Amino acid sequence: MTAKRLTLPGDGLELAADAFGDPAAPPVLFFHGGGQSRRSWTGSARKVGHAGYYGVTIDLRGHGESMWAPDGDYLLEAFGRDVEALLAYFDRPVTLVGASRGGQSALVGGSRHPDRVTLTMLADVAPMIDDEGVDDIRGFFRASEAGFASLDEAADALHHHLGQPRAQNVSGLAKAMRRQAERWFWRWDPKTTAAEFLHPPSEGEALIDAAKRITTPVVLVKAELSNIVTPASVAAFRRFTPQLEVVEAHGVGHMFTGDRNDAFAETLLTYLSRYRPVTA
Numbered sequence: 001m002t003a004k005r006l007t008l009p010g011d012g013l014e015l016a017a018d019a020f021g022d023p024a025a026p027p028v029l030f031f032h033g034g035g036q037s038r039r040s041w042t043g044s045a046r047k048v049g050h051a052g053y054y055g056v057t058i059d060l061r062g063h064g065e066s067m068w069a070p071d072g073d074y075l076l077e078a079f080g081r082d083v084e085a086l087l088a089y090f091d092r093p094v095t096l097v098g099a100s101r102g103g104q105s106a107l108v109g110g111s112r113h114p115d116r117v118t119l120t121m122l123a124d125v126a127p128m129i130d131d132e133g134v135d136d137i138r139g140f141f142r143a144s145e146a147g148f149a150s151l152d153e154a155a156d157a158l159h160h161h162l163g164q165p166r167a168q169n170v171s172g173l174a175k176a177m178r179r180q181a182e183r184w185f186w187r188w189d190p191k192t193t194a195a196e197f198l199h200p201p202s203e204g205e206a207l208i209d210a211a212k213r214i215t216t217p218v219v220l221v222k223a224e225l226s227n228i229v230t231p232a233s234v235a236a237f238r239r240f241t242p243q244l245e246v247v248e249a250h251g252v253g254h255m256f257t258g259d260r261n262d263a264f265a266e267t268l269l270t271y272l273s274r275y276r277p278v279t280a
C-alpha cells in the first residue's frame with residue numbers, strides 16, 4: 001500500500017502527513033514522539049489501512065516536514081491545539097494514537113472534543129511521569145545539538161541515550177536527518193529541545209486536567225521496561241480516568257514504537273474493532 005502525501009492544518013501552521021487506505025474509511029491519526037517523525041508510525045498506519053481504516057501519520061510541529069512554529073512555541077498546549085485543529089478538519093469522529101509527546105498531545109487536544117474522538121490509544125503515556133526518566137531524553141537532545149559527523153555517530157547516540165538496538169545498516173537514518181555544513185542533524189527545529197519545553201510544570205498540570213476531563217475510551221499500552229511511566233503513574237491515571245484500560249508491552253522500553261511498530265498495530269486493531277468509529 002502506497003502512502004499519499006498530505007498537508008493538514010495545525011494551529012496557525014501546516015503539518016505534513018502520509019495517508020494509507022480509503023479516505024472514506026474511519027480515520028486513525030498517528031502522532032510520534034519528540035525527536036521522531038511520522039515515519040515511526042508507517043508500519044501501523046499501513047496495517048490499519050489494509051484492515052479497512054484510513055491511517056494518517058502526522059509530523060508534529062517543528063518535526064519532519066511540518067512547519068516550524070513561527071513564534072517558537074513548543075509547549076504541550078501548542079501541540080494540543082494542533083490536534084484540535086485536525087479534529088475540526090475531519091468531518092467525522094477519529095481515533096487518536098500517540099507515543100510519548102504525540103500521545104500527550106492527543107490526550108490534551110482530544111479530551112476537549114469528546115464528540116469528535118472515538119478512542120484514544122497511548123503508547124507509554126501517563127499524566128504523571130518520572131522526571132528522572134526524562135533525563136535520558138534530555139541527554140539525547142543535548143548530544144544532538146552540534147550534529148553528527150556521520151550517520152554512524154547518530155546511530156550510536158540513539159543506542160546510548162534511548163536504549164534502541166544499534167542499527168547495523170544506518171543508511172535509513174538519512175531520511176530522518178538533514179545535512180548542514182558537512183554534519184548531520186535530526187530533522188527537527190532545535191527550539192523544540194530547549195529546556196523550557198522538556199517536562200515543565202505546566203505540562204504535568206495540562207495532562208492531569210486532560211485525564212480528568214476525558215470521557216471517551218482510553219487505552220494505555222505501557223512499556224514493561226519504561227523509565228518514564230511507572231506503576232505509580234498508571235495508578236494515578238486510573239484515578240483520574242476511570243474508563244482507562246491498560247495493556248502491557250513486554251520486554252520493551254519507552255520508545256518502543258520506534259522498533260516494535262507492527263507489534264503495537266496488532267493491539268491497536270483489537271481495540272479499533274471494539275470501538276469502531278462511525279463510517280461516513
